[in-house]
Amino acid sequence: MIVLALAACGDEGEGEGAGDANSAALAPSTASVPTPAWMDVDPGERIVTIDLTAGLTATNDLWNFNGYARGAATLIVPEGFTVTINFKNMDPANTHSVAVMPASDGYDATFHAPQPVFLGAISAAATSVTDAQSADDEPQSFSFRASRAGHYALVCLVPAHALTGMWVGFEVSSSGEAGLRT
Numbered sequence: 001m002i003v004l005a006l007a008a009c010g011d012e013g014e015g016e017g018a019g020d021a022n023s024a025a026l027a028p029s030t031a032s033v034p035t036p037a038w039m040d041v042d043p044g045e046r047i048v049t050i051d052l053t054a055g056l057t058a059t060n061d062l063w064n065f066n067g068y069a070r071g072a073a074t075l076i077v078p079e080g081f082t083v084t085i086n087f088k089n090m091d092p093a094n095t096h097s098v099a100v101m102p103a104s105d106g107y108d109a110t111f112h113a114p115q116p117v118f119l120g121a122i123s124a125a126a127t128s129v130t131d132a133q134s135a136d137d138e139p140q141s142f143s144f145r146a147s148r149a150g151h152y153a154l155v156c157l158v159p160a161h162a163l164t165g166m167w168v169g170f171e172v173s174s175s176g177e178a179g180l181r182t
C-alpha cells in the first residue's frame with residue numbers, strides 16, 4: 001500500500017516534497033486514493049482482497065457495507081485484477097448479501113434472478129431474506145475477475161435493502177488506480 005502511494009507521488013509531482021508520507025493526500029485528484037485497512041491490493045499478483053462487513057456501524061440502521069451506504073463511498077479496483085470479497089454480517093436482525101450490479105441512482109425493492117456484472121460477483125442466496133448471510137453464519141468468500149472498466153455498485157439484493165440505500169459504488173479503473181474514494 002505504501003509502495004503504491006509513494007510510486008504515485010513520484011509520478012505525479014516532483015516538487016511536492018519527496019519523502020513526505022502525507023503528500024499523497026495533498027496530491028491532485030488524479031493521484032491514488034487511500035487504501036483502507038480492509039482492502040489489500042497486490043499489483044504483482046493482480047489480486048485485490050476486500051473484507052466487507054454488512055452492519056459494521058449503525059449507519060442506515062445497520063444496512064451498510066463497512067459503514068457506508070447510499071453511495072457514500074466507492075471502492076476502486078484495477079481492471080483485470082481478480083477480486084476476492086470476504087463477506088460477513090454483523091447485523092443481528094437481518095440477513096444481507098452483496099453483488100456487483102450496474103450503477104443506478106435508485107434500485108427496485110426486489111431483484112428477480114439478478115445477474116452480477118462479472119461472473120461470480122455475488123454472494124450466496126443473495127435475494128433470500130432467510131438464506132442470505134446472517135450474523136450467525138461463518139464469513140463467506142467469493143471471487144471474480146474485474147474484466148471491464150466502468151462504474152458499478154456493490155448492492156445488497158435482499159428485498160428492500162438496496163431501495164433503502166444499502167449500496168456503495170464499485171469502480172473498475174483502467175488506470176490501475178485502487179482504493180476507496182469517499
Ligand SMILES: [Cu+2]
Nearest residue numbers: 096156161166
Ligand atoms: Cu442488506
